[in-house]
Amino acid sequence: MKLYFGWLLAAASLASCSTDKKPAEAVNVQTLNQQFIGAWNSRNTAQLDTLLADDIQYSQGETHFKGKSEVSDKWVRATLGTITDLKTYATSSGADTQIAYEAGTFSTEVVPEGPNSPRGEGEGNYILLWKKNAKNAWKLSYVQLEGLPVRVK
Numbered sequence: 001m002k003l004y005f006g007w008l009l010a011a012a013s014l015a016s017c018s019t020d021k022k023p024a025e026a027v028n029v030q031t032l033n034q035q036f037i038g039a040w041n042s043r044n045t046a047q048l049d050t051l052l053a054d055d056i057q058y059s060q061g062e063t064h065f066k067g068k069s070e071v072s073d074k075w076v077r078a079t080l081g082t083i084t085d086l087k088t089y090a091t092s093s094g095a096d097t098q099i100a101y102e103a104g105t106f107s108t109e110v111v112p113e114g115p116n117s118p119r120g121e122g123e124g125n126y127i128l129l130w131k132k133n134a135k136n137a138w139k140l141s142y143v144q145l146e147g148l149p150v151r152v153k
């Protein structure tokens with residue numbers, strides 16, 4: 001009996017000495033989105049590129065781009081100079097330790113195409129999906145925008 005008690009005590013001592021790993025916490029998706037929106041509004045293409053996943057997908061209507069290079073060239077760089085003051089208004093979000101999303105509406109100022117053209121206002125719906133990559137860095141993995149027609153301001 002003493003022998004069993006000794007083994008039990010030793011096992012309990014070893015178990016209490018093991019390092020307790022805290023479970024990973026869910027990411028704050030609003031913080032991720034604010035990094036992206038801040039980089040967009042400051043026209044910081046270098047920072048935007050660091051936030052994009054290698055396998056990112058972009059969808060808007062019939063337009064679909066795949067991969068960091070295509071999304072960066074055909075969406076980010078092609079659109080960045082045409083809008084200012086991007087704002088998002090979340091209606092739904094969720095996050096865990098590996099994936100996070102936010103969906104809602106967006107609004108933006110649309111830059112005039114020419115010197116005599118009026119400014120415009122753009123708005124619509126969005127989904128931004130973030131995933132943690134192999135290096136444990138959060139990257140924007142999927143963007144879906146559905147814009148309404150631009151209104152003259």
